[in-house]
Amino acid sequence: MKNRKTSVFDGLVGDNTVLSSLMVISPVIMCGTDISNAIALIYAFSAITFFSVILGSFVPKKLPYAAKIIIYAVIASLVYIPVRTAAGMFFPEVIGRVGIYFPLLAVNSLIIVQSETKFYRMKRLPMIASLVFYILGFDAVMLITAFIRELLGSGTINGRVVDADTIISGLGMPFGGFIFLGLFCGLYRAVRSAVRREENEGGGDSDVHGN
Amino acid sequence: MFMVIEFVVLLSSNLILMQALGTSTLFIAAGNKKNLLWTAITITIFTTLGSGAAYFIKNLLPSGIADLTLLFYVLIIGIIYVLLLAALYFAGGETFKKARKYVHLSAYNCAVMGTVITVAGRAETMPEYNHFMSFVSAGAEAGSGFILAAFILTAAYRKLNSSKVPAAFRGFPAMLIYLGLISMAVYALR
Secondary structure, X not given: OHHHHHHXXXXXXXXXOOOOOOOOHHHHHHHOOOHHHHHHHHHHHHHXXXXXXXXXXXXXXXXXXXXXXXXXXXHHHHHHHHHHHHHHHHOHHHHHHHOOHHHHHHHOHHHHHHHHHXXXXXXXXXXXXXXXXXXXXXXXXXXXXXXXXXXXXXXXXXXXXXXXXXXXXHHHOXXXXXXXXXXXXXXXXXXXXXXXXXXXXXOOOOOOOOO | OHHHHHHHHHHHOOOOOOOOOOHXXXXXXXXXXXXXXXXXXXXXXXXXXXXHHHHHHHHHOOHHHHHHHHHHHHHHHHXXXXXXXXXXXXXXXXXXXXXXXXXXXXXXOHHHHHHHHHHHHHHHHOHHHOOHHHHHHHHHHHHHHHHHHHHHHHXXXXXXXXOOOOHHHOOHHHHHHHHHHHHHHHHHHO
């Protein structure tokens, strides 16, 4: 039971979509510069990925790999249309700022690659739970990155000026995104291995490892 | 001097260093020089052919159904994907077995889709670029940018994965920081 729970929550912590699997990193690097961008991208990524993966699960498994990949991409680009229309109403100014990274969410690797190698090998209910946590994994990283980069890069939080002593304007640039994500990724891996080490030391006797 | 200027242009419009497109594919392929070279070549084929096809979609698609543009881009990349696999299949069983993974890896890559969307967007804002050869050359340029970024990463790959780098930062985190530093240097050249 413990093992099953762990695998469902993996996308959020243990095998985070962005920090561990390095999927969907370009919107985080390029657009994770302020909270308003992050909220628009979180909405679009969550909606497109959730509905595309769910709809894609009805595609016959026996089709050739390439045919399935093309169908998943077509489904995602169809789901993108209403998501884009709604985004135009709720986040009109963000859409322009985000540019190509908005439509690119429709061909993200969670839909194109991970669905075939991970999600569609699971039963539907655990698949939906796992998918939700993978999506939340991206959402959390996007929000944290945007919060820190906006605070340190512009001295604001969601557009409101705060009393920040030091402004590192480079954090708002693409290179700042690369460096920040690299540091975040390293920190995540250090914390994760420390937690796992502690778990192994603390629960070594009681844990049952099936493998 | 001409070569230097061209090199700087290629760097400053680089889709990995300036737009972070295809970064994760680059990291995955970087472990093996042969993989990296073939991935970069396949991506270049996709960006070039895809951009050429995007010219027709951009100019033939009625403005009333502009919302379907992404769907058409996806379909056109899908057609190129199938054609490339078919070409490899007819080239011979061994070639097909060896090379198909690069086609699978590259087809719906962010670098490919991002290039197609960027090239079409540029022609929208700057009509002087709205001709077939401009689309094709922009696609080829984006692909060569990927190859260039691949070489830059390969140069430091072994050191970034060595035991001298702290375990938590070894591999992907170190590569991200390294690309960030190269990106910063390129930014200064613009």
